Amino acid sequence: xxxxxxxxxxxxxxxxxxxxxxxxxxxxxxxxxxxxxxxxxxxxxxxxxxxxxxxxxxxxxxxxxxxxxxxxxxxxxxxxxxxxxxxxxxxxxxxxxxxxxxxxxxxxxxxxxxxxxxxxxxxxxxxxxxxxxxxxxxxxxxxxxxxxxxxxxxxxxxxxxxxxxxxxxxxxxxxxxxxxxxxxxxxxxxxxxxxxxxxxxxxxxxxxxxxxxxxxxxxxxxxxxxxxxxxxxxxxxxxxxxxxxxxxxxxxxxxxxxxxxxxxxxxxx
Amino acid sequence: xxxxxxxxxxxxxxxxxxxxxxxxxxxxxxxxxxxxxxxxxxxxxxxxxxxxxxxxxxxxxxxxxxxxxxxxxxxxxxxxxxxxxxxxxxxxxxxxxxxxxxxxxxxxxxxxxxxxxxxxxxxxxxxxxxxxxxxxxxxxxxxxxxxxxxxxxxxxxxxxxxxxxxxxxxxxxxxxxxxxxxxxxxxxxxxxxxxxxxxxxxxxxxxxxxxxxxxxxxxxxxxxxxxxxxxxxxxxxxxxxxxxxxxxxxxxxxxxxxxxxxxxxxxxx
Numbered sequence: 001x002x003x004x005x006x007x008x009x010x011x012x013x014x015x016x017x018x019x020x021x022x023x024x025x026x027x028x029x030x031x032x033x034x035x036x037x038x039x040x041x042x043x044x045x046x047x048x049x050x051x052x053x054x055x056x057x058x059x060x061x062x063x064x065x066x067x068x069x070x071x072x073x074x075x076x077x078x079x080x081x082x083x084x085x086x087x088x089x090x091x092x093x094x095x096x097x098x099x100x101x102x103x104x105x106x107x108x109x110x111x112x113x114x115x116x117x118x119x120x121x122x123x124x125x126x127x128x129x130x131x132x133x134x135x136x137x138x139x140x141x142x143x144x145x146x147x148x149x150x151x152x153x154x155x156x157x158x159x160x161x162x163x164x165x166x167x168x169x170x171x172x173x174x175x176x177x178x179x180x181x182x183x184x185x186x187x188x189x190x191x192x193x194x195x196x197x198x199x200x201x202x203x204x205x206x207x208x209x210x211x212x213x214x215x216x217x218x219x220x221x222x223x224x225x226x227x228x229x230x231x232x233x234x235x236x237x238x239x240x241x242x243x244x245x246x247x248x249x250x251x252x253x254x255x256x257x258x259x260x261x262x263x264x265x266x267x268x269x
Numbered sequence: 270x271x272x273x274x275x276x277x278x279x280x281x282x283x284x285x286x287x288x289x290x291x292x293x294x295x296x297x298x299x300x301x302x303x304x305x306x307x308x309x310x311x312x313x314x315x316x317x318x319x320x321x322x323x324x325x326x327x328x329x330x331x332x333x334x335x336x337x338x339x340x341x342x343x344x345x346x347x348x349x350x351x352x353x354x355x356x357x358x359x360x361x362x363x364x365x366x367x368x369x370x371x372x373x374x375x376x377x378x379x380x381x382x383x384x385x386x387x388x389x390x391x392x393x394x395x396x397x398x399x400x401x402x403x404x405x406x407x408x409x410x411x412x413x414x415x416x417x418x419x420x421x422x423x424x425x426x427x428x429x430x431x432x433x434x435x436x437x438x439x440x441x442x443x444x445x446x447x448x449x450x451x452x453x454x455x456x457x458x459x460x461x462x463x464x465x466x467x468x469x470x471x472x473x474x475x476x477x478x479x480x481x482x483x484x485x486x487x488x489x490x491x492x493x494x495x496x497x498x499x500x501x502x503x504x505x506x507x508x509x510x511x512x513x514x515x516x517x518x519x520x521x522x523x524x525x526x527x528x529x530x531x532x533x534x535x536x537x538x
Contacts, residue, residue, distance in 0.1 A: 116536060117531055119525075119526060120523055120524070120525045130536065132536065149526075149531075152528070153466070153532060154423035154424070154462075155427075155534070156536075156537070158424075158537075159537070180497050183497060186461075186465055186496060189458055189465065189496065190465055192455075193423075193461070193463070194462070196458065197421055197422070227455060228448070228449050228452060254389055256388075256389045256390070256392055257388060257389060257418075259421070262386055262418075262422075263422060264385060267385060267399065267425075268427075268428070
């Protein structure tokens with residue numbers, strides 16, 4: 001087994017303080033890299049904050065992909081030789097805002113994903129993406145990207161899984177909902193199931209701390225191809241997991257079953 | 270709220286002893302009805318047993334739908350005025366064996382479902398079904414049926430959910446797999462996720478006791494529309510839950526989201 005160390009980073013942010021949030025995100029990448037991570041995942045909208053007052057504020061806190069945030073992340077990915085997946089408030093070439101995630105490595109920006117399933121007030125600020133999650137060949141394996149509420153649609157997770165992803169990285173901002181005593185957050189249960197039915201490890205980076213009255217699950221987690229949580233806390237806001245990403249290539253369940261080959265898509269329409 | 274009491278029954282069986290297994294299944298229905306259940310779910314292949322030596326034994330333990338097992342279940346459903354969902358080793362009109370589940374109520378046999386996703390050695394004995402899970406209007410609500418490994422395919426659960434099911438009943442035989450200390454069986458995690466992403470309660474009846482060296486999860490569970498386990502033990506092999514099945518009609522998640530309307534099926538192909 002060749003283990004790949006995957007880091008998911010829980011960031012606190014202050015909406016409207018992009019410079020401070022950007023610095024915090026870069027510090028998180030450096031801590032993760034020093035801890036041996038080869039893949040680092042940051043939350044959704046990691047620098048702009050999430051709870052915008054109105055569309056004007058969302059726009060004021062957006063950046064193009066050649067803006068200061070993604071530029072700084074690209075430099076950090078190169079400096080530390082990591083695959084970095086992080087969420088950004090993207091002002092796209094067409095002028096629309098997108099709730100996007102970028103995948104960067106030592107060679108620069110490799111992929112941009114635009115969230116296709118928008119949550120709650122995001123619908124007021126962002127245009128949904130129309131393209132499936134990218135699957136990117138990196139030095140450590142084939143890595144896919146989606147964002148937060150996208151994970152609630154098993155059909156969406158199937159797409160990169162069927163396309164050969166070996167790890168799915170998901171920046172999220174999971175707002176906290178009540179749950180029965182002793183239960184894991186439902187969001188984590190759904191991530192586990194998505195991993196299990198695809199034999200696909202999933203790495204989720206959530207945010208922490210209240211923002212304008214909204215609280216968050218703080219649900220950073222990495223689950224393995226069997227869907228079991230395997231990440232461990234490794235310092236403030238840092239969670240690490242060592243994964244053999246090649247396990248995701250084997251979809252067999254015993255001698256006669258296969259989580260993908262046993263599908264009957266002709267019956268699913 | 271009008272609560273409907275749902276019973277899931279954990280049966281031990283002896284392969285090759287259909288008369289004893291049938292009697293045990295009828296006793297379970299009676300216990301459940303006496304406890305106030307209006308819906309009763311029995312395990313997969315509830316009378317034939319599961320671990321067949323060979324195709325000849327599987328065939329010898331099969332029955333047509335007008336055989337003694339389904340006939341006795343229909344009488345029990347009428348006598349107790351319950352909706353009964355149970356798994357049977359069906360010898361179909363075309364001569365093929367099917368791993369089927371029947372839905373019966375006071376008026377008799379309402380639907381037959383043939384398992385579409387076959388597990389392991391079932392592929393040696395059974396022909397897979399090609400029809401989607403039925404959704405049946407009953408006195409207590411719209412009830413759908415599927416069997417065991419079918420639950421591992423979120424696309425399959427979507428079909429009855431989108432068709433308006435208010436409760437999904439699933440006879441299963443869940444073979445036991447190792448899992449980390451303190452974790453729920455993965456099968457239950459996947460049932461929870463299926464319920465959550467559809468806001469659809471699910472009732473699962475599993476078997477118990479080893480059979481020819483195979484052990485089982487014994488994972489009888491009812492989860493509500495939020496995916497949380499709500500069943501409680503109520504006597505030997507009997508688990509009860511009181512569900513307001515009308516909750517399944519409301520797919521909203523807050524003011525701007527809906528687990529079904531937010532799907533983007535045009536992107537899922």
